[in-house]
Structure formats: structure tokens, C-alpha cells
Amino acid sequence: MKILLIMDPGIPVPPMLYGGHERLVYLFAEEYHRLGHEVTLLAGPDSYCNGTTITFGTNDLERSNATKNKEIVSVWKYLHHNKKSFDLVHNFGRLIYLLPILNGNLKKLMTYGRPVSRKGIKLFTTLPNRNLLFTACSNYCVSTGNVAGSWNTVYNAIDFSRYEVNDVLNFNMPLMFLGRLDKIKGVHTAIEVAKATGNNLILAGNVSHTSDNLAYFKTLIEPQIDGEQIRYVGPLNDLQKNNYLRQSKALLFPIEWDEPFGLVMIEAMACGTPVIAFKRGSVPEVVQEGVNGFVVQDKAGMVKKTSELAKIDRLRCRQNAESRFDVKVIASEYLSLVNG
Template identity: 30%
Template sequence: MRILVVSVVYNSTPPIGYGGIQRVVHSLVEALVEFGHEVTLVAPPRSRCSGRTVEVAAYDPDRPWVRIRREGDLLSEEPLYETLVELTRREQFDVIHDWSFQNLFPVRHPDVLPAVISTCIPPPPGFSRSNLVASSKAHAELCGEGTRYVHYGLPLDDWEYTLSKSDELVHIAKIARYKAQHLAIMAARRSGRKLALAGNVEEPLYYNALVRPLLWMSRHVSYLGEISGTEDCLREAAALVQTPRWFDAFPLVILEALASATPVIAFAEGGVPEQVIHGETGFLCHDLSSLTEAFERLPEIDPQKCRDDAERRFSSRRMAEDYLDLYRRAMAGDNW
């Protein structure tokens, strides 16, 4: 199968620094190539894959990823569109898989190629796409009737893990109100567990007014700052803690923890309940009280079960197989 994969334009694929969705796209492409398909990846400069990469020179991979709060924060996807127009004029493909935010090519030229469109964020008002694929069942329900979903996967053969854990939990996320690090700190204080926070400060006011004072008062809680990758931090952690206060569609860091044989303690928001098996690979929580209880019950979780579940449900090969089925449906004329 000749597959044209379009990545997002805000970083290279795989990413330089932050960029969870770019890691997902890269893992998918590598698995598709491993299965013997001809894959062309269209992405910003310094992107790479085992297939062929077409770089869109207009985008700067050194531009830091920022939270998109308003229309002015969006990059124009017109250069990406122009590259796709030229590429499809001179070459033939069987299907296009578009991960971009605006999906300009499949929207403007729906009859040129069978298309599958993936989304990684809650839909904005009025958002509608044919052959839309979400990242979780909860995400698909939010996107609207008929939306399919494919859970993300990781290249588990390359993912190192250990069953020997430290006594310190870790919270990995941007420091921002919607990530609610203050609740994780309070749970650590109540339970007496060690906790490390990792992530860049996205909201300085939240960090200085709430997180920083709690750190000063909590001798068992530390702040690591921004980290370059999650693997080393997760491998020996007693657990990953996630406290989202928004619809988190399908956070990749939770899969990375399970792949590391590391239990997960998380608020049951968005697609998180589809990732964590309560009482087996971690605990699903709803408030500070249940979060504190989960910290105290952590010894009940067997790290081996976390890795086993990752291998059973969250490999990049399984993700590629699920998408290949949707490619075939789109090529056969199926629309959803």
C-alpha cells in the first residue's frame, strides 16, 4: 500500500523536545514500514522515518511548542497544503492519513485521494470532518456520532523497563492550572509519599502563587524542571501521577509509564479510564481524597502487570493494524 502520512507542523517528527503527537505519528510510520508498506511522511524540516520523508521548508522545528489559546497562535497550514498539492500531482498514492490541525488538502480536494483524518484534541465549535478518527472512545463520543477511534501505541521492543522501583512517584506535565500539580503535592503531603514534579512552567502565575509555596512547605516533594524525555524518569518511578482538570483525550505519558512497568495514579478524565485498569495497573481517582488513598494503596499494584497490559493493548504494531483496517475501508469507498 502506498500511504501518504501528513504530520503536524509545530515540530519535527519525531519531535525535538516536547511533541507527544509527533512521537505517535513517527511510531505509526515505523510500524507501517515494518509491515512492508511504502510510506511517505510529510513534515517540517529535520523530520525522519524509515520510509521517505518530504520536508516542508516553511516551518521551523526550533519554534517552541506553545499552548494555542487564540487564533493568532496557530501557524498557517497553507505551505503544507501547497506541498501536498504538488506531491499528489506528480505521484500516486493509495490513501492519505492527515494528522494536521486544519486538514486543508482533504477538505479542499475530497475526491483526489481516499482520506483518513486523525485528531488529538477536543473538537472546536463547528468542527466536522469525514472519516475522522479520535484517540479514544470518550474522545470519539465528544467528536460526534460516527467518529471512529484508534488507541495510540508505542514501539515496545525498544522501550526499556525494570521491575525494581524507587520509593518516589513522579508527575510529568506542563506546570499549569489544568494539570493541577498542587493536588498531587497535597496528596503526597497527606500520604507521606515522595513526589517529583517534571515539566516546563507554562503558567508562571499558577507556579509562583500555588505550586512554589507548596514545594517550600513539602520536604518530600521536589521540582525537576523540564526534562528532555520521559523514559529515564519513568523507568524506576514508583508510579506516574496525572491530575488533569480538563478533557485529556488519551495522554501518551500514561502509555509510556505502563510500557516502563510503572503503575499510574490518575484522575479519570477524558480517555484516561481506557488506559488504566483500576486496581490492576493503577488507580483512577476523582478528588484529593481518592488521590491520597491511591498513594497509600500503591503497593497493591504489580509492575509486571503494567508492562503486560502495555504489550497486550498499546503496541505500535496494534495501532498500525487498526489504521490499516481504516485505510482499506476508506479505499473501498466507506465514509463515516
């Protein structure tokens, strides 16, 4: 099968550090290629994969709307001239990219990893369309956009072969927080839990440059980083992420918003590290109670569960997550959808 994958510019595919969706697109491009399909990737500058890569647009997350509109036109032109060259278009970018092929015989997968614009779905599904399937990364995420069209839940994935499991729990292991150091990610709660339980805490991830989140980091988080109990190690590449996660007793995920998935949860599980997470968004779908972590309502629940981590079999934690979220499993689910 000839497959075209599309991703918005802004961050290259694959990303060097931050860029969960870009990493997903790369994984699927590589897995489709490994399965023998002819893969073309349409993405921002500096992108690459083991198939053919066509780049467009600008790698700048703060680029103007005018620039984004030019990118839409670039995709439209490419699809207009090459639509007969593919059997499947798997779009992880903007829905509007699909407009030139919306009513064509070409199979189309539109995949969402963020809350969905219902207005956009309603508009597009009123237009003549064929062979268009919508997917989102969790039942929760599907619920944000399932107002029209054909929808399926297909979870996010990682390549488990790139993560090393540590099946031994040591009392002196630190807790870990990994993600953007924003208020909605609950960094302050992770620190409070570490202090309440006497655990060390590793903070990892990028500091947002938006004024509100930068002020949050500077006033509430940075003053508590002492280099001993609370350590900040900055953004991590895949190798560093693996090393820190496998040496942690648990990943804390005290989110203050309904996160559609949270790749970091399965990255932790791949290392055998259980997740203690607030019951928001997709968390109850990803974390299986007592198998690969605990789902809690609040900080008090998180504090309590840090003393129950010995109940988790770290090897089983890894095996359970791999059977559900490995890229081979998820890529097969996508292909099954279009192959009937």
C-alpha cells in the same frame, strides 16, 4: 501501499522533548515503513523518518495566522501535484489540508488527538467526499466530534521496546508527576498528595510561557520545590523519562480537564509503574482498575490509593498496557480500517 503522513509544522517530527502528537506521527511512519509500505512524511522543518520526508512551514508554535494560511496552501499544492502517488493519506494535521483530495478515490484517514471542532466536521461532511474516515484517540475524544461522517476510536501508542520495566516496588521510591506544569494538569494536587502521604515527589515537564500558567508555576508550584521532598528535574528526553518513571512507585495524573488521552499514562505503564488518575476524559478507558493503576474521584481518593500500590503486579501492568497500546498493535488497527 504508498502512504503519506501529514503533520502540522510547529515542532519537528520526531520532537526532541515536548511534542506528543509529533512523536506519534514518527512512530507510525516508522512502523508503516517496517511493515514494508512506502512512506512519505509531510511535516515541519528538521523532520525526518525512514521513508521520504518533505518539509514545509515554520517551526514556531506562536506563528501568525498568515503563516498558517501559507502552510495550508503549501499542503494543497503538494496534494494537487502528488495525489496519484499515494494509496493512503493519514492526516494528523488540520482537516482543511484534505480539501483538494476530499472527493477523490484516494483513501483518507483524519486522526484527532484533541477535542474536535464539530463545526468543521459538519462543514466538511456536507461537501462531496469519498473514502474519508475519522479517528480519534479515545471514545471520549470521538464523542467530541462524532456529529457526522464515519468515526472509529484508535488509541494512541508508544514503542514499548524503548521502555524498561521495573517489576519491584520499593517503599522508598518517589511518586512522579510528568507533563506540562499547568494548572489543568493538577501539579498542585500532586504536591498535596505527596505531602499528605509523606512521599517524595519528582516533578518533570516543561513550564508553560503563557502568562496565567507561568504565574501559576511561580506563585503556587516553585515555592514548594525544596530539592528534597519535592524535586523538579525539568523537561525530559525519552531516556531520562524511562529512567525516572521506572524508579517511581506511581505516576500521579490529577487532571482538571477532560484530557483526550494522556500518553504519559502508558509511558508509565510501559515501565511497570501504575497510574493513579482522576476520572476525567479518557482516564477510565486507559487505566484498568487494579491492573495498571487506580481511577479516583478526588485528592482524597488519590491519597488513599497511594497506600494500595503493592496490590499492583508491575509486570502485569506492563504486559496489559503493551497488549493494548504498543505501536505495532495500533498501526495494525489503522491499516485494518482502510483495508476493510
